[in-house]
Amino acid sequence: MRKPYHDVVAAVPVTIPYVRYSTRSAHWWIARALEALLQESGFSKDTIDGFCVSSFTLAPDTAVGLAQQLGVSPRWLDHIPMGGACGLVALRRAARAVQAGDADVVACIAGDTNHIDTFRLNLGSFSQFARDATYPYGAGGPNATFALLTSYYMREYGFSREDFGKLCLAFRENALKFSGALMTRPLTMDEYLGSRVICEPLGLYDCVMPCAGADAFLVLGRERAEDAGIPYARILGTIERTNAFPEDPIQARGGWARDCAELYAMSGLGPDDMDFVQLYDDYPVVVVQQLEDCGFCPKGECRDFVRQHTFEAGGSFPINTSGGQLSVGQAGAAGGYLGLVEAIRQLSGRPHGAAVDDAAAGFVSGFGMVSYDRGLCTSAAILASGSA
């Protein structure tokens, strides 16, 4: 039985408003996030003795060079290259460090810049397999991978474009109340269905928009947070998995399918106990996959689940209450933080946009790193409000 995360909490959710293109470096974005963490917590830099960073555009630096630029001297440092899974992985590693006494207050930050050419350059050098076996085929990054998965889902499970569109429209509705979102107009089903085809069957609104931005939070002891008067969310359980089910010819299930039972057992809660879920949403088919693999509906029945529910913050099954990446934007590795930071906001009683009433427990999952034909990293956590 895994040791629970008693007395360790996540707090001070920070989102530095995203921009489509930035002339700044990733270093600048991460510095803005650290500054915001300090301002909102009231801590000084010296208090931060743990430092965890994720970024795709920090090269040639890592968290090490960044520590010098930011003038921090952490006694615990991590740099997590797990893309969309990085936020939850940062949370669980930092939590164990605090629990063990290796660090007292860990700043977890993900940030990326987006220059005009950043996205294209990153695609070609993303991984050895991408360089050798996908990039030469002309697809713009993971678009083709998820177009292939989407058409597989449509064929095997009877999804229509409208089913995926329903998710996108709901996330957009949530984003309209979140000031950090890049998408600021409502999305109609006609617009969704009539949008420019990017990679059949994916249209423009099925694909995230790459942008610049940063998200961050602190991990610290519960007493420490309470002494400082900082609201927080409790950590009930976490999982991560890399390279699950390598034998599957197409990624029809993610690593959550292997680990979710353990997550619920550790948390003492079930899927029905969640007041909201924050799911990784670079493409709507991935959301569908998480709903299935994380136990919210049986495999193959998600189409009906999507048709039965509403997903706005006030709906029957709130998903991505700040708008998710599809509407807020995908700021590189910060995409792996967006849902987690929003969950901490909802559970620590300071939602930034649409609020889920009386949220006591929430589910967050992450998904990242399409090295070749599939996303390799999955992660998830169940968080609870501080007062519950």
Next chain:
Amino acid sequence: MTPPLTRPPKKNPVPRTRRPTVPPSTRSRVALGLTAAAAEGRFALQKCDRCGNVQYPAQEMCRACLSEQVRWATVSQRGHLLSDTTLHHSNELFFRERLPWRLGLVQLDCGPTVIAHVHDDCRSNSAVRVTAKLDRSGQAVMIALPEHDTPHMSDEKRYREFVCDPKFRRVLVTDGKSAVGQALVHALVAAGTSMVFVGVAEPWKRATGFQSVAALPQVQVMPLDVTDTDSLLEVAGEVGSKIDILINSADHNRTSAVLEKRDVNTAHDEIEVNYLGLLRLAQIFGPIMRGRGADGQNSACAWVNLLSIYALTNFPAFGSWAASKAAAYSASQCLRAEMREAGIRVVNVFPGPIEDEWHQLILPPKLTPAALAAAVIGALKDGVEDVFPGAVAQDLIARWRECPKTVERELALER
């Protein structure tokens, strides 16, 4: 089903000729094994010697048992198209200019799942054949083809980007008088070329059979001597911008070993034609062809060198000639690197002895000019880069790959 290709219209001279672009060509070293096999028209994937696991993409250790004994092996090309998509957007210029573009995910019967270009005639969620071909950057890519050949499948627009099919293309054969040259012209016409410019050196010397070549409606005979720069400039000025495929068939062979002569005159003549001739052609026609690497439906696409298997290892019976072919081979590798930027393939053909007057005293088997011509057409249609046609070439290349030193000794004994 692919509709048959129609003869392209005459070029509109007003719009700017599109500059050539190529797909991304960067590969890790280990991935080049796929290119090495595809360059010869083979489909090979990595197979573990220890546990038999077949894997893709390439890497330096077995994914199953971690053994370092992974080898490129010929494997089954059969597979199932699990899912497919059509790109309407790409960040790469080459693809942007050719959208829409079809891609798919294929599960191979031998194990791995591969991302592949998908031929129009493949049906979704059905059986396919996967092959590896060189793309316009010169690197190998996977292509899913229909399980069985379909009518006109080689006419598909995107498929034609991977091969150098002579159909409706215009070709320059630098020497059309020799037996090999004549066979090439006949084979090209049969393969659907719309025009063959046939070079003739010393036109006052008549060659047997040439009249039937010159009489073909697709043929335009042109005075051309690869040792005479002026004649090349004249041909280039007249038809240079119409040459989609150049086949250098000019050859000078005066059977001799090094010590059989008291001067270097023969060697000089062989170098003049076989090596310097190639350089002159390259310097005059190369830049024109490079400018036309993306010139509409029938862009410039291939440059063919008729070399010899003895370019790899000297055969003393043809000692000085083999040396000139070795020089040409080396220059062709440089030319290949330079032409690749424009997506133009340099095809090297390495035959053994040919059934002609200069190989009279060589024992059979010998390659007939018609068989050599068929191998050249086959190479263009399949999009391969190195061809070893005939039994002798196949035998020698296999032995040479095993041990070049052994072949050197054995050829010395055959003298």
